[in-house]
Amino acid sequence: MPYKSNEQLPPSVRGHLPSAAQDIYREVFNHAWQTYSSAPRHEEIAHRTAWAAVKRRYEKGKDGAWRLKE
DSSP states (O other): OOOSSGGGSOHHHHTTSOHHHHHHHHHHHHHHHHHTTTSTTHHHHHHHHHHHHHHHHEEEOTTSOEEEOO
16 A cells, blocks of 8 residues: 555654655655565565664654654
8 A cells, every 4th residue: 555645654654753754754665565565564564664764864862753863
């Protein structure tokens, strides 16, 4: 189930990540969804890949807010 917009992302993503991080998540998820479509757990793989991409550019602060890494 690729996401056409950030509004379609799961609440756990929409409610926690800044808009730019949501863009990264959505784009990487959609790409991984297609790349691993033949894998038995391709949805799980796509979500894990998307979170990994976000974590390369963003970090969660002590206050729980996600920020760009310096």
